Amino acid sequence: MTMYGFEIIQELASVLSGDEIIVSSNGNISRQVYHFLPKPQIYLRGSMGLPVPVGLGMAMARPGKQILTLVGDGNLLMGLGSLTTTSFIRPSNLKILILDNNAYATTGSQMTSSGILEYPSLLDGFGIPNIVPILQDDPIELIKEKLQLWIDASELCVLPALVDSNPPTLTNIPWHPEQITEFQKNISS
Amino acid sequence: MINSSEFLDFLREKGFSFATGVPCSYFSRMIDEFENLKAISYIPATREDEAVGIASGIAFGGARAFVIMQNSGYATIGDALTSLAQLYKLPMLLIVSWRGLEPDRDFPEHSLMGEVTEDTLVGYHVPYWEMKEEDWQETIELALTEMDETSRPVALLVKQGVL
Known part of the structure; x- marks a missing residue:
């Protein structure tokens, strides 16, 4: 059985309450969030390695909102130290979803080194509450259940998802980054 | 030397409720002062680019953060500036210690960066x-006016013994 990262993003639509702000990572993940989920969100374009810190800052500045950060494995590894900072600050309104396809899919699916990671013990070591990872052969009901647990968590929470890599071809996000920032100014706290 | 408490109170009055960054010995008194001033939340980052990321998130959320770092740390934030803070128009105040000048003659690791600090700020359009101690409030006012008008990061360079 296969489960692609974009399918997890599509599944997210059914658990969103509308009170969340998503911080999505440069490349495919931002494009998929733009195409498959309600708009507007914070679609990062560059700044590889920084979605977790951006989500952390956003969670601190907007304590009344749920901040969902969606990050790939290559991106997570580039900014791994930020998990320490995130655990230290522990904003209860921050949720991180790791979409690990073991590849730099946006640049042509070159492999990452993430295959050696064991997420539950990694996250336990960082002191970060986490949910049993989504696996490729999880039935869809179980995937939905894990997403719901993650989004409903009353504290900082990370959900890793081990997925297959086959991103759909999507057009680029048509909004200029300055517009993405402007849209946030109009969202009430 | 500028009084740390006055310095942080001034920034608080200017709307800064968050600070993040990586320490420099030049800033040790200011960082100690965060303990006393609960009105500014200080987030210790593991890297300077991470700190710019955190400050960017804070700016996305409509609040203000300043970021402290050595100029050696400034050398690591090029992408965080160009593809995030500058690209998305996220204002923040960078407070950068100017290492590698005369007082640092026994610290060769800072020498080259000390020489090129201004060039790299200019190069990245910051x-x-x-x-300086004698007119620090006026300098900050100038920097914040530019920050607000451009909605982009601006920087203060701080030599030894100023803060």
């Missing part, structure tokens, strides 16, 4: 001011 407006900057050297902050």
Whole structure:
């Protein structure tokens, strides 16, 4: 059985309450969030390695909102130290979803080194509450259940998802980054 | 030397409720002062680019953060500036210690960066001011006016013994 990262993003639509702000990572993940989920969100374009810190800052500045950060494995590894900072600050309104396809899919699916990671013990070591990872052969009901647990968590929470890599071809996000920032100014706290 | 408490109170009055960054010995008194001033939340980052990321998230959320770092740390934030803070127009105040000058003659690791600090600020289109003890409030006012008008990061360079 296969489960692609974009399918997890599509599944997210059914658990969103509308009170969340998503911080999505440069490349495919931002494009998929733009195409498959309600708009507007914070679609990062560059700044590889920084979605977790951006989500952390956003969670601190907007304590009344749920901040969902969606990050790939290559991106997570580039900014791994930020998990320490995130655990230290522990904003209860921050949720991180790791979409690990073991590849730099946006640049042509070159492999990452993430295959050696064991997420539950990694996250336990960082002191970060986490949910049993989504696996490729999880039935869809179980995937939905894990997403719901993650989004409903009353504290900082990370959900890793081990997925297959086959991103759909999507057009680029048509909004200029300055517009993405402007849209946030109009969202009430 | 600028009084740390006055310095942080001034920034608080200017709307800064968050600070993040990586320490420099030049800033040790200011960082100690965060303990006493609960009105500014200080987030210790593991790297300077991470700190710019955190400050960017804070700016996305409509609040203000300043970021402290050595100029050696400034050397690591090029992408965080160009593809995030500058690209998305996220204002923040960078407070950068100017290492590698005469007092650092026994610290060769800072020498080259000390020489090119201004060039790299200019190269990355970051407006900057050297902050001096005698007119630090006026300098910060100038920097923040530029930050607000451009909605982009601006920097203060701080030599040894100023803060």
